[in-house]
Amino acid sequence: MAPKAFLLVFAEPGAAVPDAEFHDWYDNEHIPLRVNTPAFLNWTRWVEVDGAKPTWAASYDIESFAAMQKPPYTTLAETRSAREKDLLSRIAVLDRRTYEAYEGYPVHPPSALFDEKKPASVVVFNSNEVKPEMEEEYNKWYDEEHIPMLAKVPGWIRSRRFVLKEAQCLGTEGSKSQKKPPKFLAMHEWESDGFANTEEYKAAAETEWRLRMVKEVINKERRVFQFHKKWDRE
Structure with a gap:
């Protein structure tokens, strides 16, 4: 069975797209x-908290x-509404990243806090790239x-890993x-959001192995967001 894919999209409306228009499009048409x-x-x-x-x-x-x-996924881009085309011509940043689930090691099970129907309150998207010989x-x-x-930190729900497949940054600012x-x-x-202040989290961040790996990172990005809204299929 093929690994699952993961799509992560960062967006910034910018001055040319009012917040109300941006959210109406995202919530009532796009998703x-x-x-x-x-x-x-x-x-x-x-929504960001960092x-x-x-x-x-x-x-x-x-x-x-x-x-x-393939369709029906590819049909979404081929049949964009006039409204969506107009908004995308004005949006500041639409940073779209597609991943596949990392399958190099057995997945660590989630904690008892995990509920498939309830998104986490806070999520950290932590991206790293190391020298190929250190992967x-x-x-x-x-x-x-x-x-x-x-997994020993109070409040941890689960961690998942992915490998980048495609990336494209659009928008009046993003395309630059x-x-x-x-x-x-x-x-x-x-x-x-209190996990970073715990002794368990500090211990995870200060191991000899981690400090050694940090020195091998050649490209990194860390973003912290809190839950805004979810959808369910009827």
């Missing part, structure tokens, strides 16, 4: 079309990367030490920078 597309498995919007931009994010689990290469050790550290230690995102994405879900 509902995806709710009705079988390849999509869930639909969640997030003071950085883009302000908004949307995440989607998808049946597989192969399903994203094996990086993955070993993440899977054998880092996630197991995070086409820097490729880091290869590996880890999505850490939390019950609240």
Whole structure:
């Protein structure tokens, strides 16, 4: 069975797209079309809590990367409404990233806090890329030490890992920078935003192995968001 795909989209409306218009389009046109597309498995919007931009994010689990290469998924882009085309011509940033689930190591089970129907309150999107010759050790550290230690932090729900497949940054501002995102994405879900102040979290961040791996990172990005809205398929 092919690994599941994961779509992560960062968005910044910008001065030319009023917030009310942006949210009306996203909530009442953009995502509902995806709710009705079988390849999509869930639909969640997030808002930043780290003071950085883009302000908004949307995440989607998808049946597989192969399903994203054919109808009905591809039909979404081919049949955009006049309204959507107009808004996308004015939006500041639409940073779209497609991943596949990382399958190099058994998945660490989620905690008792996990509820498939209830998104986490806070999510950390942590992206790293290391030198190619260090990838094996990086993955070993993440899977054998880092996630197991995070799992001991109060409020941890689950951590999932993904590998970048495609990326495209659009928009009046986004198109000016086409820097490729880091290869590996880890999505850490939390019950609240107090996790970083715990002794368990500090311990996970200060191990000798982690400090050694940090020195090998050549491209990194860390964003923190809180839950905004989710959709359900009837």
